[in-house]
Amino acid sequence: MKILVILGTRPQIIKSTPIISGALKQGLDLEIIHTGQHYDHALSEVFFEELSPPQPIVNLNVGSGSHIFQTAEIMLRLEKYLLLGKPSIVLVPGDTNSALAGALASVKLGFSVAHLESGARCYDMQMAEEVNRRLIDHCSAILFAPTSKCKENLGSESVLGEVNLVGDTMLDVFLSSQKEAKKSSIVNELNLKGRDFAVLTTHRAENVDDPIKLRSLFKAIQKADMDVIFPVHPRTKNRLKEGGLILDDGNIRLIDPIGYIEMLALLKSSKIVFTDSGGLQKESFWSKVPCVTLRERTEWNEPVEMGVSFLTGVDPTKIINAVDYINCNYDQLKTRFKNNPFGDGKASEKIVKILAAATE
Numbered sequence: 001m002k003i004l005v006i007l008g009t010r011p012q013i014i015k016s017t018p019i020i021s022g023a024l025k026q027g028l029d030l031e032i033i034h035t036g037q038h039y040d041h042a043l044s045e046v047f048f049e050e051l052s053p054p055q056p057i058v059n060l061n062v063g064s065g066s067h068i069f070q071t072a073e074i075m076l077r078l079e080k081y082l083l084l085g086k087p088s089i090v091l092v093p094g095d096t097n098s099a100l101a102g103a104l105a106s107v108k109l110g111f112s113v114a115h116l117e118s119g120a121r122c123y124d125m126q127m128a129e130e131v132n133r134r135l136i137d138h139c140s141a142i143l144f145a146p147t148s149k150c151k152e153n154l155g156s157e158s159v160l161g162e163v164n165l166v167g168d169t170m171l172d173v174f175l176s177s178q179k180e181a182k183k184s185s186i187v188n189e190l191n192l193k194g195r196d197f198a199v200l201t202t203h204r205a206e207n208v209d210d211p212i213k214l215r216s217l218f219k220a221i222q223k224a225d226m227d228v229i230f231p232v233h234p235r236t237k238n239r240l241k242e243g244g245l246i247l248d249d250g251n252i253r254l255i256d257p258i259g260y261i262e263m264l265a266l267l268k269s270s271k272i273v274f275t276d277s278g279g280l281q282k283e284s285f286w287s288k289v290p291c292v293t294l295r296e297r298t299e300w301n302e303p304v305e306m307g308v309s310f311l312t313g314v315d316p317t318k319i320i321n322a323v324d325y326i327n328c329n330y331d332q333l334k335t336r337f338k339n340n341p342f343g344d345g346k347a348s349e350k351i352v353k354i355l356a357a358a359t360e
Helices: 010-025 045-051 067-085 097-108 128-137 148-156 169-176 178-183 211-221 234-242 260-269 278-286 316-328 330-334 347-358
Strands: 002-007 029-034 089-093 112-116 142-145 162-165 197-201 227-231 252-255 272-275 291-293 309-311
Touching: 002 010, 002 067, 002 097, 010 029, 010 089, 010 112, 010 169, 010 278, 010 347, 029 067, 067 097, 089 097, 089 347, 097 112, 097 128, 112 128, 112 347, 142 148, 142 347, 148 162, 162 347, 169 178, 169 278, 169 347, 178 260, 197 260, 211 234, 211 316, 260 278, 272 278, 272 316, 278 291, 278 309, 291 316, 309 316, 316 330
Parallel strands: 002 029, 002 089, 089 112, 112 142, 142 162, 197 227, 197 272, 227 252, 272 291, 291 309
Antiparallel strands: none
């Protein structure tokens, strides 16, 4: 009885790797399909190289495009592989277009869907990821909730599938990667001093597609009295060029996209994280680094409620105020990283057991 895992982006590879490894060790029949949603080597292939899951049986090479194009094209290209493989369960991680397309194509063809990272909610239906995760949750037979809050959300929506509180597999990967991260030389290579720099990532369309917002965001971050290391997503790089934004003359240092291990090493030594990434919000929390979240709402509210993540959007005043607050209360903030709502680092073990039972 076969398990088919559908991946397409960097975060999906990271959060799925421990499940894939665990399933194969248990002798489960598992195959991977890569949609090609992230088609840049630095955003996809490098994570297969670092984390070492098996290579996909096929890459659908869907590439870039609008949300509608990507979702529809993945469904069209995926259909024949689903019909050929006849999986018992199709595992879709997260809230990307790849996940939505995989879930919809599977249920339309009569295959059961398991959703990894179900129940996360930001309650902003203008955000494509919120639409995706809600639709996936309501057509899934098995749902893996990473936090108690996520499980509560699924209960309040009366989803029809079986809900399992398992923890976050990204935490599993984070914990198992710490030894390798300590060996990384990226901090020295960039000539950085511990805790005297920040890390910045931004790639969401609502932030980078508006030149005025993008310019306002960078002006605010440039006021931080520290180096800001900015691994530039290809989408963001294109928007910078289109908007005529040049950042090389200030404290924001642009670098090429980096691998997972290098990012963990940067996070561990940084003082502040600026990001609109859902995954990096959690990784900064586990690294015990305060996070300025460049969004109005987030699906990961637990760190916000604990007072270590600060929702600012791209409002310059909110960003500057958040940085000032972190700098003035840094030692006290560090004491707030106590309870971990994302599980015990053994989420993948629990998920593999459930998948094994479901495919018997």
